[in-house]
Amino acid sequence: MPYGITVGSLTIIYLIWMSVLMAGKNLIPQPIMALSFIFFALFLAGLIGTSIQLFGAGNVSKNCQTYVTGAPVVGQYVNTLAWLEQNSICKC
Numbered sequence: 569m570p571y572g573i574t575v576g577s578l579t580i581i582y583l584i585w586m587s588v589l590m591a592g593k594n595l596i597p598q599p600i601m602a603l604s605f606i607f608f609a610l611f612l613a614g615l616i617g618t619s620i621q622l623f624g625a626g627n628v629s630k631n632c633q634t635y636v637t638g639a640p641v642v643g644q645y646v647n648t649l650a651w652l653e654q655n656s657i658c659k660c
Contacts, residue, residue, distance in 0.1 A: 571617070575610045582607065 582603055589595045641651040 572614050575607070575614055578610075579607050
């Protein structure tokens with residue numbers, strides 16, 4: 569999560585910087601293309617890392633089946649609220 573937020577904020581800063589350069593008619597293609605490629609590579613690295621975390625060795629889907637679907641809870645308890653939260657996360 570922090571990685572995605574960092575890459576996203578850097579991309580927004582880059583877009584603002586690019587807009588300032590376009591307004592001043594000082595746009596140079598080489599840095600724009602290089603930084604665009606770098607941000608694309610960072611985005612792909614985050615996408616691959618997230619998919620490994622979701623579907624890799626300790627995947628979230630398997631844990632949802634084990635701890636949420638296999639163990640329903642009833643009553644007005646904290647465990648019921650936790651189960652409802654986990655169930656809503658697993659359904660997404």
